[in-house]
Amino acid sequence: MSALAISNAEENGYLVTTGRKTGLSREIEIWYVSDGSRIYVVSDHLNKDWIKNIRANSTVRFRIAGEWFDGSARFLEHGTDEDLAVRRIVSLKYHHKPFEELTDADQYPDWNRNGPIVGIDVE
Secondary structure (H helix, E strand, O other), X not given: OOHHHOOOOOOEEEEEEEOOOOOOEEXXXXXXXXXXXXXXXXXXOOOOHHHHHHHHOOEEEEEEOOEEEEEEEEEOOXXXXXXXXXXXXXXXXXXXXXXXXXXXXXXOHHHHHHOOEEEEEEO
């Protein structure tokens, strides 16, 4: 499957990182979005093991509906055009409303507004 065909239709994807201490593959189920050519995941904070693993080794794999994508992960700078565009996609996919309309009554509004975003540049 080409990078331009990355689906945004599934609820969850599966991120595989390399354990920073063990060197073993670590897989987690996670919400994701795609702009069609890249995959993005958002965390609620930087202290997650998968975040620490990516900081140690940016080579990752991501599975969507049985289709595997190899890529290199990078952290988006908060407030950039790319960061805000991804937050809008996340908001529409998981909150069903524009990012700018999120309130504290919505599920995970702070996570969506401020959580670190990891972009996966698919090879």
